[in-house]
Amino acid sequence: MSDLATAIVFWPAVGLMLAAAVFVFITSSMARAGLLLLASLAIEGLVFLALGSRFLGFLQLLMMSGEMVIMVFFMVMFMPDPGGLMGMDMTHDKRRSATVAVAVTAALGLVAVLTDWPARVVGRGAPDVRAIGFEVMGRSMISFLFAGMTILLAMVGGVLLAKHGGRFGLPAAGDEQSGEHSPPEERS
Amino acid sequence: MVLASAARSTASPALIVPDEQSWLVWGFDPASDGLEPVLDWGAVRGVLVPDPMPAVLGAPLAACLSELAPTAPVMHRPVSELARSVAAAEEDVGHGNDRAHDHANHRHGHGDHGGGGDHGDGGDHGDGGDHGDGGDHGDGGDHEDMMAITGEPSGDGLVMESIDVSLGPLMSPMVAGLVAEVTLDGDVVAQCTLRALLRQPAVRLKPGGPPPDPLEPRAWAAVLASAAAAGEPPDTAGVWLRMVRVEIERATSHLAWLRSLARLLGWGELVKATRVAVAPLLAAQASLARQGGADRVSVGAVAIEPGDELAAVRELELASEALARLQRLCAGRRLASRTAGRGVVGAAEARAAGLTGPVARASGVGGDARSEDPLYRELGFEPVSGQGGDALARTLLRVAESVAAVELARGSLAHAYSGRPGRGDAQAEWVTLEGPRGPLRARRVGDCLRVDAPGREAVLRVASRAAVGLEWGSALVVLASFDLSGWQVGP
Amino acid sequence: MRAVGLLFVLMALVVGLLAAAYAATLLRRGVRRVRAGERPSWPRYHVRFYSFALLFIAFDMEMAYMYPWAVVFRAMGVIAYGEVGFFLTVLGLGILYAWREGALEWS
């Protein structure tokens, strides 16, 4: 894309992205918060696309949809009043979080400004998927394999968290398989 | 915090549209100028009924209207005004096309009588002379049959809020007269309460009139009426023909139930297969009953023209072939994938609860009233028995009973025309008949027929227990698999 | 031709901003009660398949690596095949572990 077109898409998309992110904290509904976060992250995917990084953009669009929806239902499952009928405030510990936010923004801004970015512009039809593929399968092979192991660890961790007791079940009261742990009056 | 009965249908008022097998109530919503199925009868603010009321609406409507009478005004409208909307709604129901965009947009330009309650008197409902048993029931709250089974709390310690959903009383797959109040924990049924709104009707015997109990569209009651008439002197052909009639009714009832199950499952092929199997049965029925009015068989001096006899034989042959195909379809893994292992009622539980009829036979217990009948014995009748007691067993048992019923009908039709003597149960006080949902006992009291169905309360209790702990879709399948009927299980 | 392209970009932008403005108005409207005394059915909802969701996220990550693999595999040949074989074996072990622990059950 030409620089002009990139700029025309880039800046409004960034604005929308930030607006959606702000809305996440204004709303009191869990479902809305999760879906707004999805909107923000999806628009971020569009920003990647505007910058010519198609693979990253599509990947962002693809992965965020599934994962943010999963986040929505976890929020609906764990939070009281997920519909926001009571008008809960999403922000907590305001002073400290504001301080942290300002500090992080300043730091990242400094990084963005001070870094000596490469001058190369990713042009139209740049073979980004191929390039990433050769990188991942060739030079960065070790990190690729390491990522595989990390994902395995994530799966094991997730399964452990989801099924706390594993296949044997928790020795909790009310569990029929583990009657010897429950108080005698419940057994009758 | 329980969000009790959180969202309600704003159907206000409701328009009653008869479905083929049960009744759907299509709510009329002035805001959207369209119709939608009413899920929650309690939210109905008024009832729009055609005037004059079609005979087929009959008792369930009358009973429900009397339930509603204190809160809901009943507005009677000329049929001509309602015809368009009824036709459109019926068309959509008939398609069996449950896709959302076909389903939710019944739209008809009759918004002008949405808000007007000018005939708003709840008193004069259900007063057609031919179905005047509406007054026998629905006289207060004392006849509600309520059973609540509480489910286990969810195992992983999360505190959850439940969702309350209310289904019925006029909605498929719940047959008329039942209300199911379901409490959901996530999408799993935590608690299920089934209530029957209808009192057991006394069937009025009226020669020459329409079927005495319109609650059963397939006119099973007409069969009962003819059974009650068995106290009259037996007739050689008459008893055999009664048997033909009974068995065709049985097969038709089972197939109508199967069709509603197929709709619940969204299985187009099975819907079509049941339609194909029912059509020749209805044709056979019609050709046999041609002498005695639209929907009855006259017992006694039956004069049947030779052509009718041949037509009935031919149609029963067609039905037999269609049922064989249907049985093959049901025997496959596709039906089992939704029904096997769900809603299991073990033999011990069925015996303890006192279940009767196909539901009990599917659990391997309970007999069949037909096996004591000498006429059936003469035809080599063997009660169909199932095993497993799950939703699949109940379905397969009904399909097998339909097949057997058509064979029995063919056999007894042959006997009727070969002049083989039959013997009626002369002068018995109670007439016992194996109905599609279990034994029915009928007794004549004056010109009325008192009907008693042993085991009818047990089904409600067992069904609501069996639905607990299942995912919503499976729970509905299990509830449907009991073939509940407000008519039979009513108090 | 470039002018036409820009025109399309601009049109898409205008439509997108209008949609965003519409969304913002709807969002500001907030959550409404259905009717006095009645509330929307928004309970804490017990999602029974959350163990699948956790596995899904891990697999979703994995797919991010598979797309570039599919593109360069023909050019790279056996080495890439070996790598993806390792990767899939690891994921297969993950599935087997989850299966054994009963995470592939509807709780």
Added chain:
Amino acid sequence: MSYFTPLAVVGLALAAAPGVWLLEQLVAGQRPAPGRALRDLRIMLGSPLQRPESCDSALFHLAPSLLVLASVVALATVPWAPGFRGIDLQAGALLFVAALAYVTPAMVMAGWGAGRPLAVLGGFRWVALMLAYAMPLAMVITSVAAPAGSLRPTDIVRVQHAVPMAVAQPLALALWLPAVTAVCFLPPFDLPQAGGELFGGVFAEYRGLDLALVALAQRVLLLAVSGMTAALFLAGWEWPLLPPAVWMGLKTAAVAWLLLWAGRRFPRVAVDRALSLAWRVANPLSMLAIVYAGLLTLLFYR
């Protein structure tokens, strides 16, 4: 990309409605009655949008638009003919999957926005179904892309010049077809609206234009996935004698007919069963399909 193509894609999306409707009628064995359909459409578009029950109107009213957007973008990635390819990108197949992924948030928005018990239930059921179908869908895309060495749909069509992918990788096709039927929320995967079970489910509250958009989106989705199936597995336009676009049209119609026909032959899947079947059978098989595709590529496509 020609500047004509965006208009052509929109035209195709609008043509999907009558086209797929016609197929639906044929599959259901009904005589098509265009008059009735037009009357339904007129009344649908004429009826008011808002209903008092839509509790969260933002989510509720944006969901149909998101569905339409997702389906049209998916449609745009389908390569119809050498000259008419919509968005023909190097990662076009990835964009296709990414577009289809937005059906899920749309369903959740519709269900939650309606705020009715059965609608909320329908929305979360759809998430369960998505967890079942998403992985086979994505993995099959890679196993089809591997022989072509490209995620560009036109490259994948070209590599099938000699042997269609349906013949070379039947396992991938077998995994793909149920997955794309599920994406279109067609029977037997119509879990979110589920006629007999949820009584309209997530869409029960929709009226007017919203409803029309949902109906349109479902048909555009079917057209898109059928077109993509024809391109990825049936060699797209690549067969002799007939003009390329005609071949593509015929194959797309055949796939759409197959999906609709097969949908009538099965009862609606039980969501719990679908989920564990997907993770115990379909996902391992998808991984096997990738391994097989790699072997195939090493032996025949290098």
